[in-house]
Amino acid sequence: MDNNTIFIEKLRSSGLRPTKQRIKICKLLFNRKKTFHFTISDIFKILKKQTYEKISLATIYNTVHSFKEKGYLKEISVDREKSYFDTNTSNHHHFLDVNTNELIDLKNEDVHNIKIKKRIPGKKINSIEVLVKIENSN
Amino acid sequence: MDNNTIFIEKLRSSGLRPTKQRIKICKLLFNRKKTFHFTISDIFKILKKQTYEKISLATIYNTVHSFKEKGYLKEISVDREKSYFDTNTSNHHHFLDVNTNELIDLKNEDVHNIKIKKRIPGKKINSIEVLVKIENSN
DNA sequence: CTAATAATTTATAATGATTCTAAAGTAGTG
DNA sequence: CACTACTTTAGAATCATTATAAATTATTAG
Numbered sequence: 385m386d387n388n389t390i391f392i393e394k395l396r397s398s399g400l401r402p403t404k405q406r407i408k409i410c411k412l413l414f415n416r417k418k419t420f421h422f423t424i425s426d427i428f429k430i431l432k433k434q435t436y437e438k439i440s441l442a443t444i445y446n447t448v449h450s451f452k453e454k455g456y457l458k459e460i461s462v463d464r465e466k467s468y469f470d471t472n473t474s475n476h477h478h479f480l481d482v483n484t485n486e487l488i489d490l491k492n493e494d495v496h497n498i499k500i501k502k503r504i505p506g507k508k509i510n511s512i513e514v515l516v517k518i519e520n521s522n
Numbered sequence: 523m524d525n526n527t528i529f530i531e532k533l534r535s536s537g538l539r540p541t542k543q544r545i546k547i548c549k550l551l552f553n554r555k556k557t558f559h560f561t562i563s564d565i566f567k568i569l570k571k572q573t574y575e576k577i578s579l580a581t582i583y584n585t586v587h588s589f590k591e592k593g594y595l596k597e598i599s600v601d602r603e604k605s606y607f608d609t610n611t612s613n614h615h616h617f618l619d620v621n622t623n624e625l626i627d628l629k630n631e632d633v634h635n636i637k638i639k640k641r642i643p644g645k646k647i648n649s650i651e652v653l654v655k656i657e658n659s660n
Numbered sequence: 661c662t663a664a665t666a667a668t669t670t671a672t673a674a675t676g677a678t679t680c681t682a683a684a685g686t687a688g689t690g
Numbered sequence: 691c692a693c694t695a696c697t698t699t700a701g702a703a704t705c706a707t708t709a710t711a712a713a714t715t716a717t718t719a720g
Contacts, residue, residue: 539686
């Protein structure tokens, strides 16, 4: 069973028609060993180089957003200018390298003992996200 | 010594000329008991109501950015659509109420024991920011 | 296989937030 | 008071994202 078949099934099982654009974007995002952190414009640039038949920017937006809705991707907001998406949708934290603007995953076990002592009446905790900014150490 | 005098000195001591626009924005931001979390458009709307002589949007952007540069304000990025500024410039964390989009300060002592076990060679930690998303608990 | 339909893609226009520009106004200095 | 540098301003420009509406494609029923 090749990749295409896997992605076609993945798409179909979540109610998305397996179009060639979606399959191409699936391959780009999910045929990776490591977690992939990207912006929409990263995807646009990569596809522009790779492909003879280009995928329109609108389709990239549509696809990334439907992948997010379907839970294939997680959106991470580290600064106003850049919206990152993450292929690792599990609950985890991040390093942000302020020199390179690169995001790096932190496993949950790499951050321990987060206890929030304060509570807001009538509210419950939904998620806890830690962003560790790092920079060159010299 | 009235407020104006205090703000005039504050501005002058950090190399900003105390113009009436800057003083007005200082009053709006810093004449408060509690920390103030706001967006640029919040400021614009408030000033629009308050003032006979209106302050242009460009000036609000300029002023907020120079206040940030001078260390009067801290910028907080919780989602792509909204960029918040915070009058509390100390190192601290936040609740984000996902129902109301409101940011709430968490004192440093309300979050304890953040230990990051992973290190990236050649990099040092610059800051650790925790964002706790909360929602209605019923 | 074909026709009907519903979903998808696309180019382009529209939007909204922010930044830029260049002219007019203001504060600080001598 | 006069000069210079800084600041404000309206409006234009830019950038990312979203909306639109027509053309295309996938799915379904026959």
